[in-house]
Amino acid sequence: MTTFAVLLVAIATAQVQQVASINQGNDSLVPEPYMVALFLHRNYTRESVHCSGTLISSNYVLTAARCFFDNDISTINMIFGASATDRWEEGHLTVTQNTSGLTLHPGFDPDSFADDVALIKLDDDIVFTNSIGSIELYGGNDTLDGQNSTILGxxxxxxxxxxxxxxxLQLVECTNSDDFYTDLVTDNQICFDGSGFLSACEGDFGGPVVVDGVQAGIISFYHEDNCNTDQPTVATRISAYRDWIRDISGV
Known part of the structure; x- marks a missing residue:
């Protein structure tokens, strides 16, 4: 087995075993209107895959392709307008539908996480409220290096x-931070600085990287060891896929 193949096996193993949420993150006591909790149910079993996503219009949710690839998903359960998913909250909405509205980017590579972006077309339009709304997507050419960003999941x-x-982080800082990132991170991705042991974790995939109130990234993967490190979180760069997102969703 090649060194690269061993690396990819390590990614898959480590990132399935993590069971936390955003490491060292702060609890959100009120909903972020654009956040969506995803529970993806596998065919013929009671098992589910947990991911996060964002509402980008009244009828489209943006998330990560890795959540669906080779997971034999039959049903998508989405919770809107919630700050937690284990209790009832006034104003939240639960939507359940099949995968007929799901579109994965055709270039998605489950080994390298390239083109890790997916869209879910909702069967029925969501009515925006004080608790539920959409987020704007970043479409500029600025790399956003050095700007303060927030990850959510x-x-x-x-x-x-x-x-x-x-x-x-600048991409060169990201790739130089650890050998793990060297063959994985490309210009189509954005890196969130892990200083202070701040990192995305299992169940956060598909969540946003937000800069100045605008979504700049889609959480894709973290370091191979685990999420309790000071290493970067890597996200799909929204601006690199702006045309594809627009072509599918009209947003």
Missing amino acids: FGLYDYQLKSASNPV
């Missing part, structure tokens, strides 16, 4: 929306 077992803030 619901995690796997915490059931709690959490967030953490740190600067966007």
